Amino acid sequence: MTSIQSHIQYVYDNAPAIRGIMDEAGVNPADIHTLDDLQKIPVTSKDKLQQMQQENPPFGGFVTVPIKKLQRVYLSPGPIYDPHGYGDSAAQDAAKEAFTKAGFTDDDLVLNTFLYHMVPAGLLMDEALATIGATIIPMGPGNVEVQIKVIMDLQTTAYVGTPSFLEMILAKAEEMGISRLPIKKAFFSAEPYTPSQRQKFEGTYGMVTSQAYATADLGILAYEIPGKPGLYVPQNVIIQVCSPETGELLTEGELGEVVVTSLSHTYPLIRFGTGDLSIMKTVTHEDGTTQKWLQGWMGRSGEAIKVRGMFLHPNALRAASAAFPAIKQIQAVVGRDGARDTVTLHVVGDVNPDELAKAVKETARLSIDSVKVVESIEGTRLVRDTRTFD
Numbered sequence: 256m257t258s259i260q261s262h263i264q265y266v267y268d269n270a271p272a273i274r275g276i277m278d279e280a281g282v283n284p285a286d287i288h289t290l291d292d293l294q295k296i297p298v299t300s301k302d303k304l305q306q307m308q309q310e311n312p313p314f315g316g317f318v319t320v321p322i323k324k325l326q327r328v329y330l331s332p333g334p335i336y337d338p339h340g341y342g343d344s345a346a347q348d349a350a351k352e353a354f355t356k357a358g359f360t361d362d363d364l365v366l367n368t369f370l371y372h373m374v375p376a377g378l379l380m381d382e383a384l385a386t387i388g389a390t391i392i393p394m395g396p397g398n399v400e401v402q403i404k405v406i407m408d409l410q411t412t413a414y415v416g417t418p419s420f421l422e423m424i425l426a427k428a429e430e431m432g433i434s435r436l437p438i439k440k441a442f443f444s445a446e447p448y449t450p451s452q453r454q455k456f457e458g459t460y461g462m463v464t465s466q467a468y469a470t471a472d473l474g475i476l477a478y479e480i481p482g483k484p485g486l487y488v489p490q491n492v493i494i495q496v497c498s499p500e501t502g503e504l505l506t507e508g509e510l511g512e513v514v515v516t517s518l519s520h521t522y523p524l525i526r527f528g529t530g531d532l533s534i535m536k537t538v539t540h541e542d543g544t545t546q547k548w549l550q551g552w553m554g555r556s557g558e559a560i561k562v563r564g565m566f567l568h569p570n571a572l573r574a575a576s577a578a579f580p581a582i583k584q585i586q587a588v589v590g591r592d593g594a595r596d597t598v599t600l601h602v603v604g605d606v607n608p609d610e611l612a613k614a615v616k617e618t619a620r621l622s623i624d625s626v627k628v629v630e631s632i633e634g635t636r637l638v639r640d641t642r643t644f645d
Contacts, residue, residue, distance in 0.1 A: 298514055298527075467486075512556045
């Protein structure tokens with residue numbers, strides 16, 4: 256029995272949701288011999304995962320162990336519960352590979368500005384950095400002036416977080432009369448890393464930078480090697496680029512949806528559709544080894560949009576606006592103000608702007624910048640992205 260067939264057999268036997276999906280499609284674990292055979296199993300979208308969790312709480316039948324056997328449970332917007340099991344190191348191994356390829360070593364003193372509560376980013380990065388022997392400062396986001404004091408007092412050599420937050424730190428440092436921080440390298444995720452930001456960090460400040468493509472459900476799915484284009488898929492991650500309409504596997508070089516099969520033994524998402532679009536190829540390294548490679552993030556196939564590192568789902572708007580009967584239509588318009596994403600709610604109907612903004616914030620876990628009462632909504636999407644990244 257092949258390793259992928261063994262994994263599918265285990266998941267089929269222990270995760271009722273996967274068994275139901277396969278049974279409905281008429282697929283048996285014995286039918287899965289190779290990675291290409293995975294396309295026989297239907298794709299499960301993020302919206303479908305959320306629906307299944309709501310219908311069968313708390314995990315929708317995707318977890319293979321009792322809840323008391325889990326190590327942690329995170330909460331993603333939707334809401335979606337993301338469980339993590341003891342001894343389940345797949346996500347940590349992928350993050351360790353990404354940091355190693357990015358040039359992080361046991362000599363680094365790393366400022367980790369990702370959140371440490373309710374979302375997995377902070378702890379995931381922390382644990383992966385610990386495996387390579389780095390010293391971690393678990394700051395989380397916010398408190399920019401305190402961040403700068405810590406950086407200067409401890410002579411921090413590396414930064415982990417979003418590129419926009421590092422921009423804020425650098426801008427505030429200049430206001431404080433500090434022309435240069437000791438940070439030599441930076442590792443980004445959760446939001447787009449623009450060419451202008453790269454020019455600033457690498458050109459003006461002389462940093463070595465890299466970025467990772469990651470999701471809360473699965474961890475790091477691909478990473479950048481400094482000085483090389485595109486994103487490299489970790490050795491223990493199974494990614495396929497598939498038709499958004501049919502779920503069929505596309506040939507290399509074709510644009511399609513990024514579909515991931517998790518090797519987690521606790522929370523095995525099989526053929527999980529991220530909704531992200533990309534192109535995948537196989538590349539050969541200088542030593543002759545090969546690796547899967549993504550061209551980069553090339554848009555979304557679904558309606559959810561990533562804002563400030565979090566996905567803003569149409570369902571969050573629907574849930575929040577349900578408490579306001581006077582609302583006839585609602586739309587979140589995502590924009591960009593300098594280095595910061597903005598969210599403006601366009602509303603048709605009579606509503607208290609402050610109350611609506613609070614309701615959406617509680618549901619989507621994103622701050623709303625403003626609420627605008629309009630006569631009509633542009634287009635049909637509940638979340639409209641007007642950002643441009645230079």
